[in-house]
Amino acid sequence: MKKEDTVKLISAEGMEFVIDKEAAMVSQTIRNMLTSPGGFAEAEHGEVTFPEISAVILEKICQYFYWSLQYSRGKETEFHIEPELTLELMMAANYLHT
Amino acid sequence: MPVLRSREIPPVPPKPPKARVKVDPPATPTQGREQPATRLSSPHSLTPSPKTAGSVSGSAPSSLRRSLRLSSKGSSNAGDQVGLPEVEKCIGSLNGDVSKKRKLSVDVDGGFESGGSRVLSLRSGEKVTKRSPLGDGDVNGGGGGDEVVESNTKGKSIAESEYIEKSESNNENRKRRFSSEEKGKGKLVVETDLESKDETLVNGSVPDVEVPAEEVKSPDEKPSKRSNRGTNGGRMERFRDTARRNASRFAYFNTQEEEKEEEDNNNLSMEVEREIPSVEEQIEEKVAEDWPGPFSTAMKIIRDRAANLNVRQGSSSSGQVPSVKIKWVPQKGKGKDGSKRLPPSLLDLSLRVLVDNADAIASLDHVPDALRHKLCQMLCDSRRMDSNLLDLLLSGSPTEIRLKECSWLTEDQFIECFEKCDTSNLTVLQLDYCGQSLADYNIPSTLARSPISLPALTTLSLTGAYRLSDAGLSVLVSSAPALRSVNLSQCSFLTHGAIEILASSLASVLLELFVDDCQSIDAMLMLPSLKRLEHLEVLSVAGLESVTDKFIKEFIFARGDGIKELNLSGCGKLTDSSLKIIAEICSILRALDIGNVPKLTDNSFGHLASGCRSLESLKLCRNAFSDDAIAAFLEMSGEVLKELALNNVGKVGHNTALSLARRSRNLVSLDLSWCRNLTDEAMGLIVDSCLSLRVLKLFGCTQITDVFLCGHSNAKVEIIGLKLSPLLEHMKSPVESPLHRTRQRVCHEKKHVLRQTDRRHSFVSYNLPVKVYRESTSNVPKKGMEIFITDVFTTDQKNEPQWPRLCLMLHATALSSSVPRALLNSRRY
Numbered sequence: 001m002k003k004e005d006t007v008k009l010i011s012a013e014g015m016e017f018v019i020d021k022e023a024a025m026v027s028q029t030i031r032n033m034l035t036s037p038g039g040f041a042e043a044e045h046g047e048v049t050f051p052e053i054s055a056v057i058l059e060k061i062c063q064y065f066y067w068s069l070q071y072s073r074g075k076e077t078e079f080h081i082e083p084e085l086t087l088e089l090m091m092a093a094n095y096l097h098t
Numbered sequence: 099m100p101v102l103r104s105r106e107i108p109p110v111p112p113k114p115p116k117a118r119v120k121v122d123p124p125a126t127p128t129q130g131r132e133q134p135a136t137r138l139s140s141p142h143s144l145t146p147s148p149k150t151a152g153s154v155s156g157s158a159p160s161s162l163r164r165s166l167r168l169s170s171k172g173s174s175n176a177g178d179q180v181g182l183p184e185v186e187k188c189i190g191s192l193n194g195d196v197s198k199k200r201k202l203s204v205d206v207d208g209g210f211e212s213g214g215s216r217v218l219s220l221r222s223g224e225k226v227t228k229r230s231p232l233g234d235g236d237v238n239g240g241g242g243g244d245e246v247v248e249s250n251t252k253g254k255s256i257a258e259s260e261y262i263e264k265s266e267s268n269n270e271n272r273k274r275r276f277s278s279e280e281k282g283k284g285k286l287v288v289e290t291d292l293e294s295k296d297e298t299l300v301n302g303s304v305p306d307v308e309v310p311a312e313e314v315k316s317p318d319e320k321p322s323k324r325s326n327r328g329t330n331g332g333r334m335e336r337f338r339d340t341a342r343r344n345a346s347r348f349a350y351f352n353t354q355e356e357e358k359e360e361e362d363n364n365n366l367s368m369e370v371e372r373e374i375p376s377v378e379e380q381i382e383e384k385v386a387e388d389w390p391g392p393f394s395t396a397m398k399i400i401r402d403r404a405a406n407l408n409v410r411q412g413s414s415s416s417g418q419v420p421s422v423k424i425k426w427v428p429q430k431g432k433g434k435d436g437s438k439r440l441p442p443s444l445l446d447l448s449l450r451v452l453v454d455n456a457d458a459i460a461s462l463d464h465v466p467d468a469l470r471h472k473l474c475q476m477l478c479d480s481r482r483m484d485s486n487l488l489d490l491l492l493s494g495s496p497t498e499i500r501l502k503e504c505s506w507l508t509e510d511q512f513i514e515c516f517e518k519c520d521t522s523n524l525t526v527l528q529l530d531y532c533g534q535s536l537a538d539y540n541i542p543s544t545l546a547r548s549p550i551s552l553p554a555l556t557t558l559s560l561t562g563a564y565r566l567s568d569a570g571l572s573v574l575v576s577s578a579p580a581l582r583s584v585n586l587s588q589c590s591f592l593t594h595g596a597i598e599i600l601a602s603s604l605a606s607v608l609l610e611l612f613v614d615d616c617q618s619i620d621a622m623l624m625l626p627s628l629k630r631l632e633h634l635e636v637l638s639v640a641g642l643e644s645v646t647d648k649f650i651k652e653f654i655f656a657r658g659d660g661i662k663e664l665n666l667s668g669c670g671k672l673t674d675s676s677l678k679i680i681a682e683i684c685s686i687l688r689a690l691d692i693g694n695v696p697k698l699t700d701n702s703f704g705h706l707a708s709g710c711r712s713l714e715s716l717k718l719c720r721n722a723f724s725d726d727a728i729a730a731f732l733e734m735s736g737e738v739l740k741e742l743a744l745n746n747v748g749k750v751g752h753n754t755a756l757s758l759a760r761r762s763r764n765l766v767s768l769d770l771s772w773c774r775n776l777t778d779e780a781m782g783l784i785v786d787s788c789l790s791l792r793v794l795k796l797f798g799c800t801q802i803t804d805v806f807l808c809g810h811s812n813a814k815v816e817i818i819g820l821k822l823s824p825l826l827e828h829m830k831s832p833v834e835s836p837l838h839r840t841r842q843r844v845c846h847e848k849k850h851v852l853r854q855t856d857r858r859h860s861f862v863s864y865n866l867p868v869k870v871y872r873e874s875t876s877n878v879p880k881k882g883m884e885i886f887i888t889d890v891f892t893t894d895q896k897n898e899p900q901w902p903r904l905c906l907m908l909h910a911t912a913l914s915s916s917v918p919r920a921l922l923n924s925r926r927y
Binding site: 061064067068071072076079081083084085086087089090091093094096098 | 439440441443444445447448449451452454455458459464465466468469
């Protein structure tokens with residue numbers, strides 16, 4: 001993965017997740033951050049911080065991104081979510097508009 | 099020419115038309131040919147020919163008209179230009195040498211002249227009547243014939259519809275000029291006026307019907323504008339051909355048509371003096387139908403469209419209404435793209451899991467209101483809501499509580515939950531179907547603990563509170579002084595006293611009032627209180643039988659100018675006069691529901707089209723409107739429309755489809771359930787043209803096949819009702835108001851929905867293990883609403899359905915109104 005194609009998502013604890021830009025664009029919020037012409041710091045450095053989202057949730061979100069790309073390419077599988085994560089995942093998903 | 103004009107010609111009694119009819123065609127072309135030429139040559143020779151008292155003019159114009167019509171038929175283009183000038187000549191040149199050439203047919207027959215080019219005044223020009231060479235002798239008879247002819251040709255539009263639209267303004271100009279000239283003339287009826295009137299008149303105009311001349315004793319008006327002038331030689335052939343083509347259609351005698359014609363003529367005479375208000379509009383006609391100009395124009399276009407088709411097909415009079423052809427070709431190979439589905443969003447996925455494991459939710463703190471509502475919605479839909487969750491929702495100081503369905507809530511639970519609830523920040527309280535829990539005596543201890551217990555409450559919905567009486571409501575309302583929206587549907591105990599209570603304390607703040615199905619409320623008795631509500635914007639009186647025209651009239655006169663949404667569905671006593679008043683006064687009306695009001699006729703559409711220009715949502719159900727009326731309405735107001743329901747409006751057909759396709763750019767939701775006259779092609783055209791369309795309901799449309807389903811190219815539209823598919827998310831509350839939110843359920847996969855509910859609930863009886871989902875979540879199923887039984891099966895250990903899935907649609911007409919209430923307010927179905 002080249003540097004230009006990736007984005008770094010940083011969780012509340014500081015854990016960093018490096019994923020493809022294409023995957024990150026599944027989230028409308030991240031897409032706006034990275035593509036809007038406002039000159040956001042996130043767009044410049046390719047890093048987005050989420051102080052309210054924990055690492056576990058952020059990891060699950062990244063998994064969802066890749067699953068979503070896979071789904072739209074035709075491979076339709078099921079995305080399993082552990083029940084204990086759901087509430088926070090729901091709120092994070094709402095924030096990320098994904 | 100002047101020679102003839104000065105002659106006084108005694109009226110000639112009309113002769114039997116039939117014989118004429120057949121012979122006429124050949125003659126007409128000649129005459130017609132002459133006319134255009136003369137007209138063109140001397141457009142200014144229009145001279146009033148009143149002396150003939152219209153009689154002479156009658157014949158001349160008629161033959162001229164007729165020929166014009168024929169000519170237009172033959173060559174629409176030619177006719178077009180000739181239009182006005184011809185007319186003018188007609189008027190002026192009664193004297194016409196032309197008349198000499200014409201055979202004076204008995205007046206009746208003489209009538210046609212087609213405004214040929216005029217789109218709207220197109221007449222198939224059939225009525226080719228022979229005229230005697232005198233021409234002048236036409237007199238009244240001729241004039242009458244004109245009228246007859248005009249009426250006849252009303253439905254027949256020779257030109258294509260495009261043509262029609264093009265030349266419409268052209269025609270208008272001509273007509274206007276015509277009428278002003280005609281004004282001074284005595285008997286000379288402005289033929290154009292007549293013609294236009296004819297066209298606008300709603301006449302069953304079966305294209306091939308021909309009115310015999312005798313019947314039409316047209317009054318003086320017979321405008322015989324068209325005078326036969328010299329015609330261009332070149333047109334003769336065309337006229338001849340046209341005449342030949344249409345001759346057969348006129349060999350038809352229809353008494354009904356005659357009577358209609360007569361009536362029309364009488365109506366026409368009233369309109370003589372009317373001026374055309376605008377270029378685009380036809381002469382304002384206060385005909386019996388009282389249709390304003392633009393609408394009648396639109397109706398004419400629709401009819402002409404159909405008639406034109408008929409003409410081209412050259413069908414003989416069969417009495418059938420021709421169906422407009424719709425050209426739509428399904429896309430091939432669409433299947434590949436179409437199958438590409440969007441992945442479900444993470445939000446939806448997590449909500450589903452959450453609903454599945456709702457009992458494990460420990461806290462709903464920090465969850466934003468929007469998510470809470472979505473969660474509640476899904477929980478209520480799947481019947482997983484219980485008092486624990488309600489406690490979670492009520493913990494802290496909630497701002498909004500929206501429970502679309504509280505029938506599971508017992509009285510004790512209700513008291514327990516709400517006793518300790520801090521309601522000081524509550525802005526929205528929705529406890530629908532709370533009949534089991536809410537009663538007069540427990541309000542003071544729960545919701546209205548103090549006179550200031552609900553200070554911020556703006557929206558209150560207590561539907562189905564059948565134990566709530568006027569006194570209880572009074573206690574509640576006294577604690578909530580800031581209420582802006584009150585929904586008391588199906589509170590059967592409430593009387594007009596409840597409305598008085600609302601009016602006395604909330605007169606200046608109340609914006610929305612819903613009293614659907616409150617059977618004890620008499621509409622006329624609540625009228626004074628309603629009038630006191632100064633800012634009322636939304637009123638729903640659906641299902642109240644006591645709502646009459648008088649009620650509507652008085653209420654609208656008082657408060658109609660501020661009304662934005664009106665729900666009158668099921669008010670069976672309303673007639674067109676109510677719609678007329680609504681259209682005239684409610685200028686900012688945005689949403690209107692007139693479903694199940696059987697007495698409304700096409701006139702209502704005429705009123706609506708002219709009056710309510712900002713109508714965004716229109717709901718019809720089981721109304722008796724015709725295809726043409728709806729199509730014409732769409733032509734005029736379709737641009738603004740966002741939501742349209744034509745549920746079970748059986749006459750909807752291709753005209754409506756065409757109008758939808760052409761005009762409805764902003765349409766988001768369309769309900770064409772039970773419209774069996776729409777074919778795959780029509781549906782395809784609609785869906786491919788309405789690019790904003792997202793929801794299309796097609797319940798009961800068994801005529802739709804995969805040709806449409808797989809062939810349409812609109813990827814964003816969701817079609818529900820044809821196959822088993824989750825539909826709860828599309829059930830909206832009947833009245834959508836700005837303070838209400840549309841209920842959206844996120845259940846995409848039906849197996850999830852059904853199996854989840856199945857797991858936890860036992861069935862009502864073992865004879866019929868079904869789950870019943872209401873079509874509308876906030877309203878008791880009324881007559882005519884379908885109730886879906888979406889699944890019939892039992893489950894074994896593994897939660898596998900043992901019976902095959904069965905989907906039944908029951909018409910709720912079989913259900914009395916009391917049954918659903920009982921059903922809904924009990925825990926089990």
